[in-house]
Ligand SMILES: [Zn+2]
């Protein structure tokens with residue numbers, strides 16, 4: 001019934017418990033999950049999960065927070081994306097939240113890396129999984145200038161309504177994580193209420209950001225129904241309707257088979 005559009009099952013804390021997590025997903029009616037890649041070094045492990053389990057899928061990309069890792073070329077991304085279980089390019093994007101004493105001008109390497117991913121999405125026709133934190137203006141500007149025809153998702157969305165609406169206008173989807181259930185996320189709930197229903201996805205971003213009532217604990221795709229329950233409350237709809245809407249949206253964006 002539910003799809004987790006963004007999780008990190010290749011991370012050791014989840015990988016070690018994979019049989020239990022797959023069983024918990026089944027019990028919670030989470031029927032598919034997209035395992036998101038964050039480095040080229042990690043990609044073989046992400047792909048192995050997708051190849052081993054029919055309910056798991058993969059992406060290829062390098063996260064903007066990862067430094068000291070292999071820098072992807074366009075060919076690196078396209079070669080790995082050319083696989084039926086690799087649905088998207090990412091996660092990628094810009095993150096100016098932790099500059100570690102640097103200025104935004106110093107982060108040109110992040111913008112260069114993002115540009116390579118945008119080019120890979122254009123060339124492959126696959127959607128882009130965008131991570132953006134404290135960098136929404138530059139993220140939107142780069143997509144406008146370089147991303148003609150590119151679709152995708154702003155994942156684990158925490159920015160304001162104007163940013164969400166600009167992303168939607170560019171043809172992007174907006175994905176909400178467990179943060180939507182946090183007490184201090186009233187502004188984010190207003191964003192979720194205002195968006196067109198056919199552009200909204202749900203995710204866990206596990207192992208991080210477990211939704212209430214598991215906040216602070218290890219997160220897994222089995223908890224994505226808690227994000228759906230919060231959306232159901234905000235939209236005044238039954239959770240089954242939210243499950244179906246977000247599942248249809250995820251399948252349409254990623255070309256995901258049922
Ligand atoms: Zn992210």
Ligand SMILES: [Zn+2]
Nearest residue numbers: 006036091205
């Ligand atoms: Zn992530």
